Amino acid sequence: MKDVAERANVSVSTVSYVLNDSGPVAQDRRNRVLDAIRLLDYSPNESARSLKRRSASTIAMVVPDLTNQFFAMVTEGVQRAASAVNVLVVLVVPDAIELPEENYAKLLRSQRVDGVIYLSGTGSMPESIYDLAKSGPVVLVDEQIPGRDLPAIVCDSRRGAREVATHVLDQGHRRIAVIGGPPALWTAQQRLAGYREAIAGAGIDPDSVPVHAGDYRQESGRAAATQILSGPAGERPTALLCANDLMAIGAIDCLRNNGLRVPEDMSVVGFDDLPISALLTPRLTSVRQPAHDMGFRAANVLFNLLEGNDVDTSGTLPAIVKIRESVGPPCR
Template identity: 50%
Template structure:
């Protein structure tokens, strides 16, 4: 029976419910929004037709009229990565005192979980979604979610889905830190890259290689291993780079994020490789632990908390709750020079 008596556009409307239930549109609206004086028998009667027709109230449209929203989703790969945790905290701070429920969805960078959450969030009819992909792969459910309501991307962008995007300047940050390493005299430079499909990873790799090429270093000959932004993948990359005679080892490793840099440092400690005397190491993100490491990590800082806050403010602006958009949706990066890089021997 569900959907068989719709007005013809494929999705039942509030007008369809009112006609089938034999009540006014205002009565249906009062039942949906739980307001007004509606007799309990009438409420149950209307609810029965809402269920039979498969009618889904448009929370976003209702919220625009009330100039408030009640719930948003935040899709994130994990919270083990301190940068992602900072973005999540920023999102929560961004919704602030607006009495909004934040639904946290952790995907562990699994395609099937991203698809699952996109489908669930769409059917739940949340007022908006902030999306941080861990796979770089768009799904049909995410495309439908983006078309159906307010979606904002943060940190990562997906091809073929045109939605607002909060980002930092990954390319410039990667260029700058690679240039710093080269200025210390390093020529044998390896790259521990991130997941190949992710926009951030591709931007950082491009920035590293642009600076190497500008210095006359053959980028095709530079050792490269793709990881997954985890400490373990940095450790495994170091095991690949530091094989054979020491005189053939790289003198520096550019890492796609701080966790991978920590993995490289752990491998060096376990194998008595001195940092930075024998190997200089850089990261990206500037997580809180970066300056506490021994030696402190030279890295690129990007403001995860501020990015999360901006994403939340942008979503509130798009749903009509916040009159002004955030001050910026594109943040600058900067190099933090510490002790993990020294001059090449």
């Protein structure tokens, strides 16, 4: 900035006014500053500027993996919010870099990111990530972690699960199985609780409904469906409640490989409403989470915290049931 000021024959504060649009500058002086910036190929130090104005220049986004479209859509929302305020997003995908959580926490600290948006794949948070919250804010998205008092932007998974299970029960299904998510994850617990509430409301003992734990990946849905089909044909469920779309897709693939039709022989529902879900045959009944909006809101909460603004540090977005052709009455 001193070099720019000398070249333009103005004060350093005048250069700052021009760069930040933070004070009055006569047009001829503004033009001289802009010419000097171009001639010197000057680029402001965003890290230094962010320290001065208590804002962000770089944030980190931690996601379990990007093979799940839902995670990618959340990340896109974060990126959209960040680009609107010229903030760089450092993407950390633990599965891709093959680093333990403790190690990538050290990596983030060495990069001196201003804050972190964290989407857990385990339902827990290592101490080293939590320690980052002592030097800069950490905002959770699509998750709440017991014992961690951190801002969180989530979807009303429990209500969405209850409503989609109610739709299945209204079709006449009474033999139901659940393919749930990782038991330690808050999202999986919320969805299972919603299913159980709907089942109990239909006069069925929820403890009588088998729950097969998956990991939100397609292969685990296929494996759970294989186990379900291993029982006697007359005792098989007529409907599967899957805690995300990828596991539902894996389950449908298993059913087809075993000569079963959806929904004629078995109805299937998912959760997340990924873009591919409306392209399947039959189209998948699912619960839509506003993934992009969740990422966008989490980023804006982070930015407001960095700037010291008063902001609601929690938020629950609505889930919307999308009824399609993968659910029908049970076969008689």
